[in-house]
Amino acid sequence: MVTDRRTDAQSFETLAMPMFASLYSFAYWLTQNREEAEDLVQETYLKALKGFVSFRQGSNLRAWMYRILRNTFLTSRTGLSVKMTEPLDLEEGAALLPATSDTPESVLLARADQQAVQNALERLPVPFREVILLCDMEEMSYQEIAEALGIPIGTVMSRLSRARKSMRELLATKVHGASK
């Protein structure tokens, strides 16, 4: 019914618009480009609005929206090239590794500024970058991340561990390089 659709649209607006800035930020981190990020966010909202009728009330809307955005990204030109160059299954099933470094990390991070962290994040492969952003920037639970990325929760944990390890290594390289 038309009235139902309008009511849906109204509640969609109320629920989904507060996520706008975060979704854009996430889209920018994936695409590294303003126009592409805007296209991605716009397409996400249109798809979500269209699919909102079938969205199961009580489900996690945020995870659902991020999943739409991410799937849209993966089918975009940039997303397809990412998939070609960064196979996702490399890290799956890998043991959870502790961080390894000769220098205490607190010292490394104290020396690392925000620009260094941004550079490190940018250099991370997309699967690592996105899991870190969902966990640290969006403060999603592992369960929400699993829903957003469409992967098991165990994979979320192992991927997150490897992503953080990679990041620490990148930062260590940067700090050690700078100190030489």
Next chain:
Amino acid sequence: MSCGWGEKLDRYVDSELSDGELTEVEAHLRTCPTCAADALSRLQLKRMNQAVGRRFSPRPEFRQKIEQSVSAAKGPRWVRGWVPIFAAAAALVLILISATVWLQSSHSEQALSELADLHVSTLASANPVDVVSSDRHTVKPWFQGKLPFTFNLPEVQNSPFKLTGGRLDYFQQSPGAHLLFEVRKHQISVFIFQNRAELSRLNSGASLRRKLAFSSETWAEGGLRYFVVGDASPSDIHDLCELLKSASRL
């Protein structure tokens, strides 16, 4: 470097530990400076990622564009603007219809009440009827020259009803015939008037009502409006109505 607690420290900074695990990790952190430093660095990295992650903000124009496209799904802007006006207009129409129906109903109730009063006051009178007769051929001619219309009366000989007489009455400034019938000691008044606009607003066709223990029925036929009021049972009232109707069709 942590002593094999790396995975738990990740879950610790992400608040993903169970209560039991949390107690265990916190106890370990109090005794292990390496793991405490590791946990701190993980927390620092998380905080920095959080700050850096939110570095990119959408342009206000882009936000406006998305807001507009989401808003548009709720219906065209002009429709949304007119919705309260349409709603108010619909409410007004409903009120008018309800008021009209209520007034008509109230008018109908009032008319029947007035006739019931007429019925009671007639019975209370020392001379309830001006023409005393059980013969319809005596009663009907009595009205000749007194009313601008004529009517037929039913033969009641083989029925429980008995005609006791008639009188001239006025209702809403119009003359009409007021006939009295009797059924098992119950008095029933039959009023016959010309069917005018005000009377035609009363319920068309037969209508049976009970008000203050009086039963009444009204209908219009052949340009005349009939009212039957009395304290007899509704079925008796109805039977008398049927007799009157069959007589008027002769």
